[in-house]
Amino acid sequence: MFDLIDEQDEERPYFETGGVGRSHDFYTGERQHRREMARIYGRRWLPVDHVSRLKEKGSYSTLNIGTGSVLLMHGDNGIQAYHNYCRHRGYKLVEEATGKRQSVVCLYHCWVYDRNGKLKSLNGTYFDHFFEKEKNGLVPVRTEVRFGVVFIAFSDDAPDLDASLGQFGEFARVYELAELECVQAKDYPVASNWKLVAHNVNESLHFPTAHKDLHRITDFDDAGTYDLKGDIVGAWQSIRGGYNSVSMTGRSGRSPMPLVPEGDQQKINWITILPNLLFGFTADYVMMQWVWPESPGTCFVRHFWLFHPSETAKDDFSHEAVFALWDKANYEDWELCERTQRGLSNPMWAPGQLSLDEEVVSQIDAWVARETEEDEG
Ligand code: FES
Numbered sequence: 195m196f197d198l199i200d201e202q203d204e205e206r207p208y209f210e211t212g213g214v215g216r217s218h219d220f221y222t223g224e225r226q227h228r229r230e231m232a233r234i235y236g237r238r239w240l241p242v243d244h245v246s247r248l249k250e251k252g253s254y255s256t257l258n259i260g261t262g263s264v265l266l267m268h269g270d271n272g273i274q275a276y277h278n279y280c281r282h283r284g285y286k287l288v289e290e291a292t293g294k295r296q297s298v299v300c301l302y303h304c305w306v307y308d309r310n311g312k313l314k315s316l317n318g319t320y321f322d323h324f325f326e327k328e329k330n331g332l333v334p335v336r337t338e339v340r341f342g343v344v345f346i347a348f349s350d351d352a353p354d355l356d357a358s359l360g361q362f363g364e365f366a367r368v369y370e371l372a373e374l375e376c377v378q379a380k381d382y383p384v385a386s387n388w389k390l391v392a393h394n395v396n397e398s399l400h401f402p403t404a405h406k407d408l409h410r411i412t413d414f415d416d417a418g419t420y421d422l423k424g425d426i427v428g429a430w431q432s433i434r435g436g437y438n439s440v441s442m443t444g445r446s447g448r449s450p451m452p453l454v455p456e457g458d459q460q461k462i463n464w465i466t467i468l469p470n471l472l473f474g475f476t477a478d479y480v481m482m483q484w485v486w487p488e489s490p491g492t493c494f495v496r497h498f499w500l501f502h503p504s505e506t507a508k509d510d511f512s513h514e515a516v517f518a519l520w521d522k523a524n525y526e527d528w529e530l531c532e533r534t535q536r537g538l539s540n541p542m543w544a545p546g547q548l549s550l551d552e553e554v555v556s557q558i559d560a561w562v563a564r565e566t567e568e569d570e571g
């Protein structure tokens with residue numbers, strides 16, 4: 195891909211030692227889970243949505259993160275995130291995943307907020323000397339947009355977003371990420387630790403055993419790992435000759451996205467923004483696949499499928515063959531992750547050696563371990 199691969203260090207230590215999995219506690223422990231929620235999910239910039247889902251004023255989406263929930267709304271100054279609860283007594287305001295509304299009504303006592311999060315009208319009798327309407331709006335969460343991806347941060351000391359994104363922009367620009375249209379979204383509950391899903395979706399070693407449809411079209415053996423700058427990891431994998439689309443049929447009439455270099459038109463570039471958003475970049479479409487932790491042993495996956503607007507505008511546009519392949523592959527994967535969770539839940543779990551094809555698995559664990567290291571003393 196691009197020139198990145200030429201610049202990367204082929205002498206890296208992984209090639210000398212390989213990798214090894216981590217402890218039972220790292221994948222199943224309460225304490226490790228709490229550290230991840232506080233230090234990673236509670237502190238860092240987190241990618242949460244794509245701008246094509248929040249295009250018009252009043253459009254909104256919601257996302258549960260840990261025990262909280264955020265509401266993203268397109269207001270008069272663009273997209274802004276808020277904590278998804280009513281300021282009055284804490285009722286969870288919006289349960290729907292997406293939609294459009296110009297005001298948000300709390301169904302408990304009927305406080306009403308406008309699309310900018312301001313309290314517009316309220317129920318209850320208050321004296322002016324103690325009630326300040328402007329202090330009772332929705333509580334905003336820091337929000338930024340990069341390359342069409344909406345990011346939020348719950349803390350004021352999140353590490354710099356652009357530095358974290360590192361070389362991600364090189365992929366985002368070529369696949370015109372900010373211009374794409376999300377045509378399908380689906381959530382999947384998974385009964386495993388979130389890291390097992392992150393591992394699974396970042397390696398293709400299991401394709402021949404788990405995914406007959408994917409294996410027919412993509413080559414797990416013609417693949418490699420990127421050594422990328424920033425808090426991102428990634429790998430590439432080739433699409434077999436005779437196919438031009440990673441879908442149930444393997445073929446589509448869609449043109450390759452115009453900026454994708456010829457050498458990448460027969461490839462999937464798998465790039466993960468750490469901690470939890472995997473992109474599958476193909477010349478035909480792009481996938482965004484998040485894994486959100488819920489508890490040490492449960493998580494949910496949110497999967498988007500995005501296409502170039504020049505294709506979605508066509509009367510005969512259909513993403514069915516693409517969705518059919520991934521929806522089936524997803525269920526195949528969750529079964530693998532859930533059963534791995536059941537295996538690792540044995541406190542006597544002793545990890546085995548990882549292969550050269552699983553460098554990203556090892557990179558993800560190393561990154562999480564670094565972020566959640568216990569302070570000395
Ligand atoms: S909790 Fe929302 S109006 Fe009372």
Ligand SMILES: [Fe+2]
Pocket residue numbers: 394395400404405523527
């Ligand atoms: Fe898989």
